[in-house]
Amino acid sequence: MMLMQAQWTEHRTHTRSSTLASSCLNTAYVAACPIAQAGGVVRTAESIELEPTVKIRLFILPALVGLALPFLVHAEARADTVFQADQPGYAFACDGQARSFGRLSGATPGAWITFSSPDVGGLLPGTADWSGGLSMSWQCDPVDAGSTWQVTATTSEGNQVTFSILGVDANAPAQVAAPALDPQPQGDVVFPELLSNAEHPDPVAPPQATPPANLSRFKDLIASCGVRQWMVCYDMGKHYLKATGADYRLNIGDLIWEERPLWASYEYWLRTKVAEAKAEAATVPSDQSKVIPFSSGWQGYDANGLNDWHFALGHFSFNVSGDLWVGPADSSGDRPVQLRYRTTMYDVYDFGGREFGWAKELATAGWAAEYYVWAEGDTITKSATMNDLDPESLGLEW
The missing domain is CATH 2.60.40 (Immunoglobulin-like)
Incomplete structure (x- = not known):
């Protein structure tokens, strides 16, 4: 590559610029032509040098x-x-x-x-x-x-x-x-879209002048959570009473670890969907690569134990989703694969039609507010080959 560099000389004059410009239209001697004029300064290219800047x-x-x-x-x-x-x-x-x-x-x-x-x-x-x-x-x-x-x-x-x-x-x-x-996917697996009929919080209502009758009862309820060291129940109840309607994020690792049936459900859907993706990957021509997305869809879960999660969440939705990338076959006929997945959950903190339905009147009266509850794990990425990938042996990580 060659870089053209021009050495410029300034001529401070106003009277000759138009003459020089017109005369240059009829000459091939570029070095004598004014190149630009601004603020009474005419710039003339006196010499042009070629200098190598890159050697390959x-x-x-x-x-x-x-x-x-x-x-x-x-x-x-x-x-x-x-x-x-x-x-x-x-x-x-x-x-x-x-x-x-x-x-x-x-x-x-x-x-x-x-x-x-x-x-x-x-x-x-x-x-x-x-x-x-x-x-x-x-x-x-x-x-x-x-x-x-x-x-x-x-x-x-x-x-x-x-x-x-x-x-x-x-x-x-x-x-x-x-x-x-298809190139190997990079970055995080995106949070899955909610269903079109998904539950949403009611808008924040303006507070009424008179406190609702069950306000003290609700405060006693969350205080009892604190006494039992059920700190998720306690903190989410306090957030409800702030009446902001702001989203609340949970630690999904704590939830999965303490709700072992939920852990088993996540693992079941992960293994099932990866097995389906692997079966589809086997149909991809050997000289091609492809990204195969998968998702469990939003599944329902009930935290029924007498514990923190029952009083904090009750029923909520969970999902595991990701993709399986399969690459072209190598000389042995085996193929590289990359698996990505992520655990997620969501809920709406409200009290419509459940055992604590009486607490909904606090939000209706504007002394509390319903809100979204979210949680998501890290994106887990694993590399293997088609021969080595065994969906049934996958252990859930988050």
């Missing part, structure tokens, strides 16, 4: 080895904030020539980008250009046709994207469709 040395690796050659290119600035490849998979003609095949975007300008692959080594790094992009080149020999390389690009900030390159016969028809190659 190409190393041709032996046959059966792909070589990534990232290099800088000028491109329009983009507003992308997600580091990504312009395609999840590429088809590349293996004729021994190094050529550009794709482009990364969304990196921080100037970020150092490295490349790694379980299928090949010696991939050269590069630097993101002013737009956060980087063009990539590849080289493979005719004997590499039919090979697939999984490549991961990583920025100096730690952002990653994975894509695949399929080597094809250079003598094949020009229009060779790349296999469907």
Whole structure:
């Protein structure tokens, strides 16, 4: 890459600028032409020098080895904030020539980008250009046709994207469709959407002048929770009396640990849905990759024991959801898989039609307010192979 640099000389004059500008229309001597004028300053390019700023040395690796050659290119600035490849998979003609095949975007300008692959080594790094992009080149020999390389690009900030390159016969028809190659999902599994008929809190009502008759009774109830060290019941009751309607978040680990039937229910749905996803993954063509989402849907659970969770929640909804990614088969015929899942729950803290239904009048009178209750675990990510993944042996984590 060559960078053109111009040395500028300032001429402080107003009278000759128009003459110089018009005379330049009829001359090829660019160095004598005024380039720009602002505030009475005419800038003239006196000399133009070419100076090399980037030296790229190409190393041709032996046959059966792909070589990534990232290099800088000028491109329009983009507003992308997600580091990504312009395609999840590429088809590349293996004729021994190094050529550009794709482009990364969304990196921080100037970020150092490295490349790694379980299928090949010696991939050269590069630097993101002013737009956060980087063009990539590849080289493979005719004997590499039919090979697939999984490549991961990583920025100096730690952002990653994975894509695949399929080597094809250079003598094949020009229009060779790349296999469907879904990249491995990154980040957290999103909180599942609520059902269209899901329960919602009533709006916060303005407080009436007279306290409701059962206010003292409710205060005594949550005080008894405190005496028994049922601190979730106590704290959620206090939150109800604040009458803000603000959401309340629970620690899902405490809930699962203390409600063992709930633990078993989560584990049942996890194993069932992963088994279904694995069965679907087995139908994906061996040269392709695919992301298979799964979800238990919102299931109901009753905390019936004489404990903190019964008085705090009673009946609530829970869900386990995630996805299973399956990659192209390797030389042994086995396939890499990535499993992600997350445990979630939600409820509405209210008292309609239950054993404590009398407490609803506090919210109706504006001396309390119903609210959402949420809880979610961490996103659990596991890597394995199709042969090693046994859904029935999965133990729930959160």
